[in-house]
Amino acid sequence: MTLLLAQVASLFTAPWLAAAGAAAVSIPIAIHLLSRLRRKREAWGAMRFLLEAYRRHKQRLRFEQWLLLLVRCLLVAVLGLALAGPIVRGAITGGLGPGAGRSVHLVLDDSLSSRADDADGQSRFDRLKATARSVIEALDAGDTVTLYRGARPDAAALTGPRLDRDQVLQALDRMRPGYGPSTLPAALEAVRASLDRDRVSPGDGVVVLLSDFPRSAPYLDEPMDDALAGLGERARVLAVRPATSSDNVQIESVAPRRRMVLAQDDASATIPVQVRLRRFGGASDERAAAVEVAVLDAAGKTLATATRRPRLGAGQSVASVNLDVPVAFDGVVGGEEGRTLLLRARLEGDDALAADNERTAVVSVRSRLRVGVVDESAGAATGGGLNAGGWLRLALQPGAEAGANGAMRVSRMLPADVSARALAELDAVMIVRPDLLPDTAWADLGAFVRAGGLVWVFAPAVETTATWTRAMVGALGVSWRVGMDVLEPGVDEPAWSLDAEAPPPEALAVLAADWADLLRPVRVVRRLPIASVPDAAWLRLEGVADGGVLLAATYVEDGAALLLGTALDATWTNLMTKPLFVPLLHESLRSLLGSAPGREAGESLAGHRPRLGRAWEGVSLLTRVLAPGWADGGSGGALSVGVQEPIEEPGVYGAAESPGLRLAVNVDADAGDTQTADAARLAAWLDGLGPWEVLEADQPAAVLSRADAGTPLGWPLLCAAMALLLLETWLARVMSHAKAAERRTWTQRILNTVRHLRHDEPLRDSDADRKGAA
Amino acid sequence: MQGMHRSPMQGVSVEFAQHRQYAPGDDTRFLDWKVYGKTDKLYLKQYQKETNLDLAVLVDLSGSMAYASNGWRKFDHAACLAAAMGYLAIKQQDRVSLSLFDDQLRQATRLSNRQGHWRTLVEALSTAELSDPSQAAQGLAHSAENVPHRTDLAAVFDAVVAKLNQRSLIVLISDLFDDPAALERGLARLHFRRHDLIVLQVLDPAELTFPFRSPSEFIGMEAEGRLQLDPAALRSGYLAALQQHLGAIEQITRKYRFDYLLVNTAEPLGPPLSHFMAQRAAGIAKG
Known part of the structure; x- marks a missing residue:
């Protein structure tokens, strides 16, 4: 109702006059009603003739009466509207209410x-x-x-x-x-x-x-x-x-150099963290005074911090800051099941945008990884040395024979022992005899890798046609195309070398400094041809027409799969004996395990619905356990959101059903420009x-403002009021049914009253009536 | 006691009127032998009989007769007329009776030509009670005892004729605010009984001109109800209805050869009385 009144008021330059005009409509009505109350009573003898005349002319009299009243009301209303200055707008032509305006x-x-x-x-x-x-x-x-x-x-x-x-x-x-x-x-x-x-x-x-x-x-x-x-x-x-x-400097990303941090219980560990900074505009270094990285437990308690001052040169827009944060675990790390830690990077400084100066990440810490090596039963050495399984065990657990408690616990499995139950106890499986695996084992391995496990397949050191590749590709669901025939260099050609000029894959970034030196001594004389997408090719042979992919790696849902195109055998390659072998195995396992995009439950972007992995199944509500330092205290840590809804506020979220699960929700760094x-x-x-x-x-x-700001209607309405006044005069004269000399309109009544007042003569209708009667 | 009016009937009487030549078949008893002896012609003697006159004056006592636009009620005017006519009749040795009526006969005096009878008539007129018009004007409800009465001429004529045992002159003084058909039925009875009738319709000048202009509430004096209106708007309609009624009354009286006179209460009593007496004399002369 108020809105409607406001709409009506906007149609006039002087709305109060319009209101007064509307109210003045009641004046003729009030006069009409009052005249009915104030009518003089007249006892009348010849009533029968009056009633007869009234019965005959009742309809006409009523019509004339209402017509005159209507004209008088209209006259007053139009006069009030004219003085109120109405303006013609679309709202008038289109009416009022929704849809009437723009x-x-x-x-x-x-x-x-x-x-x-x-x-x-x-x-x-x-x-x-x-x-x-x-x-x-x-x-x-x-x-x-x-x-x-x-x-x-x-x-x-x-x-x-x-x-x-x-x-x-x-x-x-x-x-x-x-x-x-x-x-x-x-x-x-x-x-x-x-x-x-x-x-x-x-x-x-x-x-x-x-x-x-x-x-x-x-x-x-x-x-x-x-x-x-x-x-x-x-x-x-x-x-x-x-x-x-x-100007703005932001933390574009913060991440542990290794997703999987291995640390012994009751021991100290160093978590290598890389913080990437991005600068928009010509912000000086003072805008990014320091980068502080804190390691927090799942509840948000700070365990350790490290600070480093970034250096952004003139014209430099991106910089990386690498920090090693030493963490003294004062309790059990979490054993082989692990525990969740949080990384929080904070950029101290004064820039235009504070919301992108902090970023969090989730890191998993475990005491050791469980790796299974699927090998044939004999384990005989080739060429008087170790067989493939032996090389792997030695590389993964170098101190095991001396009784050292390493970061890997390697167990040997026979191909026939590969089952879903056995795989459930492992984090990774390395298969050196894929040719011996039954189809059921491949199916179990497919399920294992999709659930977050790592499967690394090595070409077997056999001369037979590699028919197993088809079963492997189908079971793991990878896009590689693997040839069945073993390739060798030409008779006069030397052994293949690895392409040392190619950059290391991102997962092996920690090896980047020594990458070329590590690759250069490796030679390969036999291999299975692998065709894969470029990003999946971790190692390539130099000067090979078919691309020479030697090591292909890819994520499969929550897990990862790798295929080495050569066998860990001296007749195939010397990889096992070169320095690349051990760090390749260890860094691959640590970087790939738990970091699959499909499994990524660790990070999401604000404003998006989080992609939660299998570990989050059964969780319906996420609760923020750690709010950003710059966030206002209004929402704090008590913010809750359903898993099917987009998370608007950044911070670290957890679920009541799974205390160890954490989700870091960060702002979209690209939007911070x-x-x-x-x-x-x-x-x-x-x-x-x-x-x-x-x-x-x-x-x-x-x-x-509208182009048709409005056309004043005042003068046309005044003209209409004048026309109504003339109409009223004419109607009053016609409907008075009196002789011309006795006809009196409102105007005449007013003039007559004034005239009488000026001459101090009281105006008495009754006297006038009597005179008229005489 | 014989009245002083001449009878319009000629025949055996005490006063000689004229001679008429004999025609075969005439009654030989009225031959004037003295004229025959002198002129040798047969003439009959004719005498004019002097008759007595019974005058019955009927005055309307209905509620509408109380209306007065200038303080002079229609009933006042009617009472004066009745008193004057009674006085004239008694002076001529005629017997006079007075009847006051509304929807029925309310009061009646006997026929008499005593000199003191006029006082009786005047007393009856002066003590007659009409419905209180002030109550009607104030819009008060009428009590059962004081409901304004309407005119009912048919019933009144029945009652009056029943009391008249010889041919009489009846003077009706009323505003005649009644159904003309009822009046006609009453006049038909009088005509059948060979009574003579003079109709004096008394109206107030306001009733004749309807001069009101201010919106008013009109309250019927004979319990017709009330009506709020602008009188100017209804004036022409009212006057048309009134003229139609007056025309109907005049037509009915003319139909039975009775005398009719519209009396305006704003006019003096003399002229209508003179006019009336002249009309009566002319009527008697015509025999």
Whole structure:
């Protein structure tokens, strides 16, 4: 009701006069009613003739009476409306209520970069909100407003268009910037769908883009979607100017150099951590004074910290900081089952955006890994030396024979012993005789690797055709193509060497410094041809036409699978005897185990629904156990969110059902670019929408004022009032049924009254009646 | 005691009227032998019989007769007319009776030509009770005993005729706010009994002109209810209805050859009385 009144009030330049005019309509009615009450009583003898005349003329008399009353009410109302200054607008022609005015769609970009502070300390988001508020307040009463989140269009700030300004403003006040990238095209798609759904005519649609337009927004370089290409013709598109660029240094990532940290119980361990920094703009080193990495237990208790000052040279935008954080475990590490630790990297300094100055990661610490080596029963040496299984056991557990308690516990398995039950006790399986495995064993190995295990297959040192490769590829679900025939160099050709110039795979980054030296002495004389995607090729032979993939590695769901194309036999290769062999095995196991993307339960991005692995099955609710240091205390650690919902707030989350499970939720680092798009680039993108205009942030009302600001109706209504006055005079004269000399309209009555007052003569109707009777 | 009015009937009487030449078949007893002896012609002697006149005055006592636009009620005017006519009749040795009625005969005096009878008539007129018009004007509910009575001429004529045992002159003084058909039925009875009738319809000048202009609430004086209206808007309709009624009354009286006179209470009593007496004399002369 209040809204309707506000809408009506907006149609007049002086609404109170309109209200007075509307109220004045009651005056003729009141006079009419009062005249009925104040009527003189007259005892009348010839009543029968009066009744007879009344019966004959009753309908006509009533019609005349109501017509005259209507004309008089209209006269007063029109006069009041004329003085109130009504303005012709679309709201008048289209009526009042939803749909009568414009359909205004406000897209407020709440991406991470909108959190950046400007030079005056005010955040971009607050500026955009202020502009949005000005826009809302500048709208007409009949306009509907729909509010969209620029970074989270699926999480609408308001469901559906609203007429109530207070509701919209309250929703606007409740809006907080998010942590994800700007997704304006998705929001514009929602706007377009709304325009289509509500069938908004082109003249009534208004789309207001309120964004800081970060430079890194990927859509700026992409062609506009066909569905949005005509949006400028469908509605009036207004966009604010890009925000002023500001300097920012962020932690792009923090991760342990090895996902799996092996440490003995009641001992100290060093966790190598790599922190990657990224700089936007020309921020000086003072903006990134120090990087502090803390190791915390699953409950958030700090176990150890390490600090290092990063160095960013002139023009350098990316830097890596490697720290070794020594952690003294004061209790049981967790045995072979392990325990979860948290890494928190924090960038100390003063830059424009604080939300990307902290990042967390989850690391698993175990006392040892359990590796099974599937070998034939004899274990006979080849060439007087060790067989393949022996080489592996020696490399994985070098001190085992001397009774040392190493980081690996290696167990030998016969091919016939490979079963799901046996595999459940292992973290990794190394198969040196795949040709002896039955199909059921391959099926169990497929299930094992998908569940998070690591399966490393070595070519067997046999001359027969490798028919097992087909069963392996099918069971493990890898995309490799493995030949069945053993290849050897030509007669005059030397043994194959490894391509030492190729960079090491990311999982073996810790070997990068010595990588070429480690690869150079290795020779291969027999191999199975492997064709795989480039990223899966960890080791390649030099100068081989078919690509020469010697070691292929890939993630299979939660686990990983590796295939070495040569046998651990002296007649095939000298790899076992070279320095590369031991670190290759150890680093591969430590980096691949538990780090499969499919199994990744350790990290997610804010604003996205987390991908939770098998370990999280049965968990329905995630609770934040560690809030970022910069986060306000409002949400704190008590924040809970369902596993099927996107997690909006960064931090470390856990589940009550599984105390050891932790999920690190970080901001989207790419969205932290505080540099804004240049005007030409932005204009080129907006041109894809069709016609658009710049919305000056300080004067939104001027831009949003309607072109048809309204046509004054005052004079036409005054003319109408005059016409009604003449009509009333004529009707009153005609309907008085009196002689011309006795006819008196309102005007005449007023003049007569004034005349009598001026002459101090009381006006008495009864006397006049008597005179008329005489 | 014989009255002083001439009878319109000629025949055997004590006063010679004229001679008429004999025609075969005439009664030979009325031959004037003296004229025959002188002129040798046969003439009959004709005499004019002097008859006595019984005057019955009927005055309407209904509620509407209390209306007065200027303080002079219609009943006041009717009472004066009745008193004047009674006075004239008694002075001529005629017997006079007075009947007051509304929807029935309320009060009646006997026929008499005594000199003191006029006082009786005046007393009856002065003590007659009409419905209180002030109560009607104030919109008060009428009590059962004080319900304003309407005029019912048919019933009144029945009652009056029953008391008249010889041919009489009846003077009806009323506003005649009754159904013309009822009046016609009453006049038909009088005509059948060979009574003579003078109808004096008494109306207030306001009733004749309806001069009201201010919106008013009209309250019927004979319990017709009340009506709120703008009188100016209904004036023409009212006057048309009134004229139609007056026309009907005049037409009915003319139909039975009775005298009719519309009396305005704003006018003096003399002119209508003179006019009436002249009309009566002319009627008697015509015989």
